[in-house]
Every structure is written in C-alpha cells, then in structure tokens.
Amino acid sequence: MLEALDPVLLSRIQFGFVVAFHIIFPAFTIGLASWLALMEYMWLRTNKPVYKEVYLHWVKIFAVAFGMGVVSGVVMSYQFGTNWAVFSHKAGNVLGPLLAYEVLTAFFLEASFLGIMLFGWNKVGPRLHFLSTCLVAFGTLFSAFWILSANSWMQTPAGFMVDPEGVFYPTNWFEIVFNPSFPYRFVHMVLAAYLTTAFVVGGFSAWALLKKQSVKHARVAFGCAMIIAVSLPFLQSIAGHASGINTYHHQPAKLAAMEGLFETEKGAGLHLFGIPNEKLGKTEYPVVIPDGLSLILTGDPKAEVKGLNDFPREEWPPSAPIFFSFRIMVGVAVLMMITGVWAIVLHFKKTLFENKLFHRWCVLMTPMGFVGIISGWITTEVGRQPYVVYNHLRTMDAASALTHTQVSISLLMFIVVYTIVFSAGIYYILRLVMKGPKETEPTDTYGTHGLKKVPNLGDVL
Amino acid sequence: MIDFSPYINLPLVWGVIIAFAVMMYVFLDGFDLGVGIIFPFAPSEDCRDKMISSIAPFWDGNETWLVMGGGGLFAAFPLAYSVILPALYIPVLLMLLALVFRGVSFEFRFKAGPKGRKMWDLAFHFGSLFATFMQGMILGGLVQGINVSGKSFAGSDFDWLSAYSFMTGIGLVAGYVLLGSSWVFMKTEGATQRWSKKVIRYSLIYVMFFMGLVSIWMPYTEPEVFTRWFSWPTITYLMSIPVMVIACAYFINSGVKEMRDKEPFFATLFLFFLGFVGLLVSIWPYIVPRAITFAEAAAAPQSQSLMLIGVVIIVPVILAYTGYSFYVFRGKSKAENIY
Numbered sequence: 001m002l003e004a005l006d007p008v009l010l011s012r013i014q015f016g017f018v019v020a021f022h023i024i025f026p027a028f029t030i031g032l033a034s035w036l037a038l039m040e041y042m043w044l045r046t047n048k049p050v051y052k053e054v055y056l057h058w059v060k061i062f063a064v065a066f067g068m069g070v071v072s073g074v075v076m077s078y079q080f081g082t083n084w085a086v087f088s089h090k091a092g093n094v095l096g097p098l099l100a101y102e103v104l105t106a107f108f109l110e111a112s113f114l115g116i117m118l119f120g121w122n123k124v125g126p127r128l129h130f131l132s133t134c135l136v137a138f139g140t141l142f143s144a145f146w147i148l149s150a151n152s153w154m155q156t157p158a159g160f161m162v163d164p165e166g167v168f169y170p171t172n173w174f175e176i177v178f179n180p181s182f183p184y185r186f187v188h189m190v191l192a193a194y195l196t197t198a199f200v201v202g203g204f205s206a207w208a209l210l211k212k213q214s215v216k217h218a219r220v221a222f223g224c225a226m227i228i229a230v231s232l233p234f235l236q237s238i239a240g241h242a243s244g245i246n247t248y249h250h251q252p253a254k255l256a257a258m259e260g261l262f263e264t265e266k267g268a269g270l271h272l273f274g275i276p277n278e279k280l281g282k283t284e285y286p287v288v289i290p291d292g293l294s295l296i297l298t299g300d301p302k303a304e305v306k307g308l309n310d311f312p313r314e315e316w317p318p319s320a321p322i323f324f325s326f327r328i329m330v331g332v333a334v335l336m337m338i339t340g341v342w343a344i345v346l347h348f349k350k351t352l353f354e355n356k357l358f359h360r361w362c363v364l365m366t367p368m369g370f371v372g373i374i375s376g377w378i379t380t381e382v383g384r385q386p387y388v389v390y391n392h393l394r395t396m397d398a399a400s401a402l403t404h405t406q407v408s409i410s411l412l413m414f415i416v417v418y419t420i421v422f423s424a425g426i427y428y429i430l431r432l433v434m435k436g437p438k439e440t441e442p443t444d445t446y447g448t449h450g451l452k453k454v455p456n457l458g459d460v461l
Numbered sequence: 462m463i464d465f466s467p468y469i470n471l472p473l474v475w476g477v478i479i480a481f482a483v484m485m486y487v488f489l490d491g492f493d494l495g496v497g498i499i500f501p502f503a504p505s506e507d508c509r510d511k512m513i514s515s516i517a518p519f520w521d522g523n524e525t526w527l528v529m530g531g532g533g534l535f536a537a538f539p540l541a542y543s544v545i546l547p548a549l550y551i552p553v554l555l556m557l558l559a560l561v562f563r564g565v566s567f568e569f570r571f572k573a574g575p576k577g578r579k580m581w582d583l584a585f586h587f588g589s590l591f592a593t594f595m596q597g598m599i600l601g602g603l604v605q606g607i608n609v610s611g612k613s614f615a616g617s618d619f620d621w622l623s624a625y626s627f628m629t630g631i632g633l634v635a636g637y638v639l640l641g642s643s644w645v646f647m648k649t650e651g652a653t654q655r656w657s658k659k660v661i662r663y664s665l666i667y668v669m670f671f672m673g674l675v676s677i678w679m680p681y682t683e684p685e686v687f688t689r690w691f692s693w694p695t696i697t698y699l700m701s702i703p704v705m706v707i708a709c710a711y712f713i714n715s716g717v718k719e720m721r722d723k724e725p726f727f728a729t730l731f732l733f734f735l736g737f738v739g740l741l742v743s744i745w746p747y748i749v750p751r752a753i754t755f756a757e758a759a760a761a762p763q764s765q766s767l768m769l770i771g772v773v774i775i776v777p778v779i780l781a782y783t784g785y786s787f788y789v790f791r792g793k794s795k796a797e798n799i800y
C-alpha cells in the first residue's frame with residue numbers, strides 16, 4: 001500500500017501521526033499540572049488530608065502522561081530536520097528562536113521540577129514543594145505559548161522578509177511572536193487543554209462515584225471538573241468563534257473549506273452538514289441555515305463570503321477532511337456544553353454527586369477532549385495546505401530529499417512503537433485510576449459504613 | 462532589530478553554546494543511559510531498585526539537553542540541522558525510538574506488577590543500549606564526513622554505516638558504561654557499590670582502548686586532522702590532552718581502589734570532556750565535517766542575537782536549578798520509591 005505514496009506524502013503522514021500522538025499528552029498535562037497546583041494549594045490552606053491524597057493519586061497519572069509527552073516531544077524536535085530539511089533551512093531564522101525559547105523557558109523548568117514534585121516530598125518543605133508544582137504548571141503554559149506562536153506564524157506569517165533563495169529573515173520579533181492568529185489560537189488551545197483534563201478527571205471520578213470507591217476523593221475531583229465543565233465550554237466557543245473570524249480575514253481559503261463553501265455568495269449559508277465534492281465543486285446533500293455563515297462571520301446576513309471556486313485550484317486545501325474534522329470538533333463542543341448545563345441543573349436539584357445517569361454520561365465523555373483537540377488540529381493544519389508557511393512556502397517544496405524506503409520504514413516503526421507504548425501507557429493509567437487514592441491517615445473507624453467493597457478493576461485485569 | 466554581530470563573533474559564540482549543550486547532554490544522559498546498560502547485570506533486585514531510584518528524579522531533565530541540542534542546532538545553525546539530520550536519518554530515528562522505549566519503561570516499571578516489571582526492565586536495558594550505540598554511530602557518521610552538494614545532503618541512505626561508525630558505536634557504549642558505573646559507585650553503598658567497582662575497572666580498559674583507537678584512526682585517514690595534531694608548535698600544547706587522559710584514568714582507578722566515592726565519577730566526566738575537546742579540535746572549523754563550516758551554517762545574526770539574550774539570562778538559571786535538584790537528591794540512594 002505504501003508503495004503508491006510519494007516520500008513527501010509519507011513524511012506528511014509520519015509528521016501528522018507523530019505530532020497527533022504527542023499532543024495528547026501535553027494537552028492533558030497542561031490542565032492537570034494547574035489542577036494539581038490547586039489541590040496542593042487547598043491542602044496547604046485547609047490542611048485537610050483529602051486534598052493531599054487526591055494530589056498523590058493524580059500525580060502518578062501525571063508522571064506517566066508527562067513521561068510519554070517528553071519522549072514523544074524529543075522525537076518532535078528532530079522531525080523538522082529529518083523530514084523537512086528545506087523548511088528547516090529556510091524558516092530556521094524565524095522559527096528556530098521561538099523553539100529555542102520554548103526549550104529554555106519551559107522544558108528545563110518542567111523536567112527539573114517534576115523530579116522534586118514526584119520524589120521530593122520528604123526532601124523539601126511543603127511550601128517549596130508547592131512552588132515546584134506551580135513551576136511545572138507554569139512550564140506547561142510557557143511551552144504552549146511558544147509552540148503556538150511558532151505554529152501560528154506558519155499559519156499567518158508576519159514580521160519577516162524573504163531573500164531571492166527563499167530563505168526567511170526576521171524583521172520584527174514582536175510581529176513574529178504575536179502574529180495575527182497567535183492570540184486567538186493560544187487562548188483556544190489552553191482552554192481546550194483545561195477542558196480535556198476536566199473531562200478526564202470528571203470521567204474517572206464519575207466512575208469512582210458509580211463504584212462507590214473512595215467517594216470522598218472522587219467528590220473533590222468531580223466537583224472541580226464540573227466547575228470547569230460548566231464555565232469553560234462557553235468561553236471556549238467564544239474563543240473558537242473569534243479564531244474563526246480571524247481565519248476568515250487571514251486564511252479565506254481555509255475558511256471556505258471548513259464551511260464547505262464553493263461558490264462565493266452574498267448572504268452565504270451555514271452548512272450544518274453535507275459532503276464536499278471537489279470534483280463537482282460543490283457540497284452535496286447540504287443542510288443549510290440561510291445567510292447563517294455571513295451573519296456569524298460579519299454580523300451582516302448579506303455580507304459576501306468567498307468560496308473555494310474563486311481560488312485557483314492549486315491553492316485549495318483538501319476540503320472534505322477539514323469540513324468533517326471541523327464538524328467533529330464543534331460536535332464535541334456541543335456535547336461539553338450539554339454536560340455543563342446538565343451539571344448546573346443537577347447542582348440546583350442537589351443531586352450532582354448522586355445522579356447515576358449523569359455519572360455514566362461523564363464516563364462516556366472522558367476521552368472527548370482528545371477527540372476535540374485532534375480534530376481541531378486536523379482542521380487547522382490540513383487547512384494550511386498546500387502551504388507549510390502560508391502563502392510563502394509550499395509543503396511539496398519543503399521536504400528532505402529522502403528515499404521512499406527510508407520514510408516508509410520509519411513510518412512503520414513509529415506506528416509499531418507508538419502503538420505498543422500508547423497501549424501500555426493507557427493500561428497503566430487506567431490501572432492507577434482503578435486503584436484509587438491511598439488514604440494517608442485512618443480517618444474512618446466505622447469500617448466501610450456497611451458498603452460492600454467493590455473489587456478493583458485493576459486487580460481483575 | 463537587535464544585532465550583536467558588529468561586537469562579537471556570533472557564529473563562534475553559538476558554536477560554543479551548541480557544543481556546551483551537547484556536552485551537557487553526554488554528561489547527564491550519559492550516566493543514566495549507562496545505568497540502563499549495566500542494569501540487568503546488577504547482583505540483586507535490591508541493587509536494581511537503588512540504581513533506578515538514583516536516576517529517577519533526573520532523567521527527564523537530562524533528556525531535555527538532547528532537545529536543547531536539536532532545537533539549538535535548528536535555531537542557530539539551520540543549514541547544518543537540515544543537512545545532518547537527513548544524512549543520518551535512520552540512526553537518528555532509531556535512537557529516538559530507543560529513547561522512547563527507555564523513557565516510558567522508566568515510568569511503567571514503577572507501576573507494573575512483577576511480570577510487567579521484568580518486561581520493562583528489559584525494555585529499559587535494550588532501549589538504553591540501543592540508543593547509546595546509535596548515538597555513537599551518529600557521532601561516527603558525522604565525524605567521517607557528510608556528502609553535500611549545494612545546500613543539502615547528497616549522499617545515500619547508508620553513508621553513515623561504516624567500520625568507523627560501528628567502532629564509535631561500541632566505543633560510546635563502553636564510555637556510557639563507565640559513566641553509569643561510576644555514578645552508581647558514587648550514589649550507592651554496600652553490595653551495589655562493590656559490584657560497580659568491578660564494572661568501572663573493566664569498562665575503563667575498554668574506554669582507553671577505544672579512545673586510543675579513535676586517536677590513531679582519525680589522523681591517519683584524514684591528512685587534515687594529522688597536520689592539525691602533529692605539526693609544530695601546536696603539538697606541544699595539544700599533547701597535553703592525551704597526558705590528561707592518562708591522568709584521568711589513573712584517578713578513576715585509584716579513586717575506586719581507595720573508595721573515594723566521588724572521584725571516579727568526576728574524573729570520568731573530565732575524561733569525556735577531554736575526548737570531546739579532542740574531537741572538536743579534529744573537526745574544526747566544520748559543523749558538517751569536511752563540507753560546511755559553522756560560520757557558513759549560521760542563522761541570521763538577528764536570530765542568533767535574540768537567542769543569545771535568552772541563553773545569557775536563562776541558562777545560568779537552568780544550571781542553578783538543575784544543580785539544586787541534584788543537591789536535593791544528594792547522598793546515597795535508597796531503594797524505596799517515594800511517590
């Protein structure tokens with residue numbers, strides 16, 4: 001099967017696979033680090049052991065996810081050179097410094113203080129330990145800042161000039177770092193990371209509540225997760241909307257592909273569904289809200305939105321994957337909003353911690369953040385095609401001169417190794433979750449309150 | 462735009478910074494990879510637990526220097542980055558995948574049951590061994606020269622594979638074993654320490670052998686290297702390097718004999734430093750040996766200037782808290798895992 005694909009496409013598949021695998025872990029640890037910092041703060045403030053126990057429980061999961069993020073991240077820092085040599089050479093002057101600052105300000109901070117966070121409980125005082133947790137949390141956010149800046153520059157390049165050989169040179173660092181799409185995409189991604197974590201924590205805690213396993217801890221975690229699930233989806237949809245308007249201004253072809261809009265229209269409709277057909281140059285089986293797209297993007301229902309047919313064919317991003325991945329992301333957002341609204345209703349009915357149906361729903365929602373993030377990234381990155389640096393450097397011209405054999409072998413190896421590592425990682429994370437938190441002090445002298453002890457899934461496995 | 466190029470030789474400064482990052486990586490990940498290689502041969506499960514605990518708080522940080530080396534090369538010498546990595550495509554990816562295995566096995570073994578633990582211990586060992594061997598081959602493949610035309614790699618898939626790179630691969634394994642065992646010697650006591658003593662002595666012999674072999678091989682295959690080392694008057698001060706190498710070997714050996722815990726480790730670090738300096742002397746002024754000098758590969762002065770500010774301010778802070786982390790986990794390692 002692989003013989004049919006050219007090395008550049010194989011390199012694209014490899015990069016997509018490796019980066020999609022990688023993003024899962026930072027997306028989860030960004031939110032988890034902040035939440036752990038909060039738990040430790042609560043423990044220091046109130047001195048209630050439950051917070052520390054929740055911390056100790058989740059920090060193990062954090063360590064596994066973080067370790068997988070580190071190793072897949074090391075791979076990333078070499079992928080640009082191995083597979084995208086021309087891109088590295090040409091864009092290195094601009095992007096290199098952003099990545100270097102990521103390493104300097106974030107990676108070392110995270111990696112060094114993680115050691116203290118995990119192993120330093122008996123070696124440093126509680127305040128210093130708390131500081132370490134906070135530094136790790138800041139590190140994850142700094143990292144997101146720089147990598148989003150670099151990625152956004154590839155989407156909406158600014159503050160540079162190009163020499164006759166096609167090499168990019170910086171002319172204004174502020175414009176490079178804060179390029180037009182960066183603020184929107186940064187906020188959008190950080191919120192996505194927090195939401196992802198909230199739904200993972202919420203899902204696992206809901207499971208514990210259903211099983212009546214360490215209910216005390218599960219309530220704390222579930223409560224926190226629900227606060228995020230109630231508040232952030234709405235903020236996130238505002239951020240996503242702003243990001244969409246930004247795309248409309250700076251990457252109109254991507255926007256047209258996302259919306260399945262082929263013909264330029266005054267009063268463009270909003271496609272809820274359809275199947276984009278590039279050959280026919282139209283979206284088939286459309287379900288459309290008339291004037292919806294123009295209204296959303298400009299506030300004017302009769303405003304003009306440019307369709308794909310008005311762009312030269314060689315400027316089109318592949319429309320179908322973007323169209324569908326975008327709808328999956330929005331679908332996830334809707335499910336999250338439903339969760340939030342449901343949680344509010346239950347809160348006022350005072351059954352948030354008791355309603356079994358809702359807890360089951362939350363268990364099902366556990367991986368939804370990841371689904372949303374990956375489909376969102378597919379939308380934005382595939383939408384950048386056929387360019388690697390938007391409007392300036394084509395992906396076709398950016399790759400290393402590798403042979404077909406090299407890339408197909410490496411791609412297969414990545415798939416095999418990552419599948420093994422990923423399955424093992426998920427297995428151990430689930431096992432840790434099932435084991436539940438360890439109580440540090442015996443606080444309960446009444447046995448199990450007559451509750452039947454539920455067998456750990458971890459022991460059964 | 463900030464630009465320091467009228468005042469300092471930016472490419473040279475950046476050459477030193479990248480060399481420093483690579484050396485830090487070799488120092489730091491070198492000892493924990495070395496521990497991984499000798500790991501299954503330790504006399505007991507208890508020894509292994511102590512060895513693992515001695516490196517557990519550090520490995521993420523150690524590996525970050527590899528990202529610093531790669532990211533730094535991309536940022537400061539994009540041309541070199543875009544030539545070297547495609548040229549060494551296969552060994553680089555094999556090394557990265559081996560590191561993936563090794564890194565996760567570290568986390569997983571803490572959480573696994575007894576059976577799973579055995580499996581991850583093996584993954585830890587073979588991952589470490591393989592990653593080290595590949596790093597040695599990368600070194601060899603780079604040093605023996607890369608075929609370049611215009612601004613890109615022009616060789617074939619397996620240019621890097623040669624008797625020379627095979628030798629540097631094995632040589633680096635011996636080197637990391639020495640680093641790892643002298644680390645264990647410093648961080649443990651009793652049976653584990655006694656065992657590490659033996660490992661240090663054996664591996665020292667191999668390391669000296671391979672250092673000697675490389676020192677002969679390089680000058681005799683590359684006339685340019687020969688004239689650099691053996692022409693008058695440079696020979697007078699370059700010869701201090703082999704003299705100091707022998708002194709290091711002496712201190713490692715006597716440190717082990719007299720049970721001065723820290724001496725072998727630091728003498729080994731200095732030995733690595735000398736080897737590294739020797740290597741740089743041989744490949745100077747190239748960054749892609751025999752093809753591209755580091756001045757030719759340099760990024761735009763504005764880019765190097767901006768990053769220099771970051772390095773000058775942040776790297777001392779990084780070194781300080783890295784040092785602090787080593788200080789927090791000082792002393793002999795205990796078998797228990799605290800988290």
